[in-house]
Amino acid sequence: MRYLFEDYALDPERRELYRGADVVSVAPQVFDLLDYLIRNRERVVSKDDLINTIWNGRNVSDAALTTRLNVARHAIGDTGEKQRLIKTLPRKGFRFVGTVREAKKPAGGAVSDIPTEQPKPALPLPDKPSIAVLPFETMSGGPEQEYFADGMVEDIITGLSRSKSVFVIARQSTFTYKGKAVDIKEVGRELGVRYVLEGSVRKAANRVRITGQLIDATTGVHLWADRFDSLLEDIFDLQDQMTSNVIGAIAPLLQRAEIERAQRKPTGSLQAYDYYLRALAAFYRRTREETTEALRLTEIANGIDPEFAAAYALGARCYIQRKSFGWWTGTAEEIAETRHLARRAIELDQDDPSVLARAGHALAYVVGEVEEGADLVSRAINLDPNQATARYWMGWIHLCLGEIDPAIEQFQVALRLSPLDPSIFTAHSGMAWAHFMAGRNDEASSWAAATIRRQPNFLAGYRIMMACHAMSGRVEEARKACMLALQLDPTLRISRIKDVVPLRRAEDIERLAQAFRIAGLPE
The missing domain is CATH 1.25.40.10 (Tetratricopeptide repeat domain)
Known part of the structure; x- marks a missing residue:
């Protein structure tokens, strides 16, 4: 017997939870919790019921129970705020309120009325305008020029995410669609956003053209499209124009001052910026050799422009990656260089959330200055609540400080x-x-x-x-x-x-x- 709800299937015999054809990884107690709630969905389940069944009557704190419930909700695309599937009834207990179908398995073990592939469940839309920026198409120069277009998109995402009035999906998720033919409505469902921005970059000699179109993912309607042409040396102005136009198109009543305050050139040197973009592309390949190459490229960028804060911060982040993958020796020289890069980045720019987050994480994780790192990453989140990597790092810093529940919340x-x-x-x-x-x-x-x-x-x-x-x-x-x-x-x-x-x-x-x-x- 399997229990089917939305795009999920729970198989008690195999002790597996499926989303479409994919197995969703859940801890044993979380599986037992889901199984018990679904089996008893016709009634409200009390806290004592859960403790007696899942924990065999052992003493369990309210915080531990809440954590399990939140993990269970997350596994099935629900949240404690929405409570679309698992509802908490104050002073009474909990109940699974989703519509459930029961399906018997044939001899082969598969459920006949579940297709082998199902669309991923739609994430609930946030309570404020939400957007995903897809990788831009490169219209010239071949694959070796992709780093330039990817860098454009990363900067546009950064500009958008600095507005606290907009929910912006992180670059790491939107770039999973790179090189694929996409259905905008499906992108909106999978990422849980109302708007999608797509575009292209054409770079020729000393000129560049960026085109963009904004689409309402819930309806497929094109809301705005434009083309931006300029000399390559004015590329930062082009990014600012696109960012402001997107903000203006999706939320005319938003406070645009936040975006305007964030519009500043990261460097005065286009050559330094080009090396920075190459370093970023190498970093995301996540190999030992490419991480070393990324560090070398950031050094070149800072040799050209010694006041390029983002390049120093990316260099510090390279040391984070080397340590977490076991690609470094942990010498005093490496730690000192990480400290130098992080502190130089902060010295040059104390208002860029990406710089603060990268430098703070490096100081906490590599250098061991956890409290100072926590302050910097916390400030980055206050400036840019949409920065997913800062949330990851804040979760790890909470762990270092022994703060378990705040860490889980950040993750x-x-x-x-x-x-x-x-x-x-x-x-x-x-x-x-x-x-x-x-x-x-x-x-x-x-x-x-x-x-x-x-x-x-x-x-x-x-x-x-x-x-x-x-x-x-x-x-x-x-x-x-x-x-x-x-x-x-x-x-x-x-x-x-x-x-x-x-x-x-x-x-x-x-x-x-x-x-x-x-x-x-x-x-």
Whole structure:
């Protein structure tokens, strides 16, 4: 028997949750919670019912129960605000209110009335104007010029997201559509936005042309289209024009002063900007060689323009990536260079959210200056609430400070801002660490497994996987994960725990050390 609702199917026999043909990764307790609520959907389920059934009567805090419910909602595209499928009835309990169909499985195990492919469920629209900017088509110069068009789009997204009155999908999610023929209505459904901006870039000699069209994804109606031509040296003015016109088209009553304040050139040198865009393209390829190349290109950009804050911040972010993937040695020189790049970026620009977020994360994660990093990333979020990467990083900083629930909240916000993000493994890994630190080993193991599926060479995923298995008594699996982690980083040692993650709470460090010893990590 399977339970079908919206685009989901819950299979109690296989203990799997499906969205269309895809398996949705959920922790065992979260699956049990969904299963119990759906089976008992005709009544209100009390807190005691859940504790007796899911936790076998053990003492469970309200915060822990709320966290499980929020994770369950997220797994099926629901939220605590909307409560479209799982409703909380104050002082009474909880009830699954979605429409459910029951389907018997034929002998082969498949459900006959579910097609092999189903459209992804529509995310609920935010309460303010929402937009996704798709990758622009490159009209000249061949594939080697794509970095230029991609950089244009990233800057337009940044300009739009600085308006607190607009909900803007992160670049990492919109770029999953690159090179694909798309249905704008389907894009709107998958990303949960009302408007979609698409366009093209043509670059020839010293001139550039940007075209754009804004579409209402709920109706398919074209709201606005325009073409911008200028000399290449005026490219920043073109970006500002497009950003302002888009804002004006989707929300005439919005306060445009926020956008106008954000309209400033990142550098006076087009050549430096070109090297920056090349570095950004190399960084997103996420290999050891390309990350090194990105760092080299940022150095060239800053050699041309020593006051280019964004290039310094991107250089600091390269060190973040090298550390998280195990591509660095952790020498004093590397840490000092990261500190120099981050502090120089902040010194040059204290009002750019991307600069603040990158520099703050580098100071917290690489340098170990967690509190200062937290302040910078928090300020970045205040300036730009739509920046998904800042949300990821704020979640990790909360973990370092031992603040579990705020960390989970930040990861969940990031997942909504960037639901198709290729970097989603960062949030999955963060969720695994959060549940591990809270003693929820089974849930942590599930999130760790999701991390590895998404990014098989992500060192942090194997570290937390071996810790979860060790504390759950699965020693052989823990030792296997430990061997894989050591293959990625042979220098990994228990004595270097604080170098791996700058944890502030002694109990978190001790628990992690205990888990690593069980897994067989050298002292």
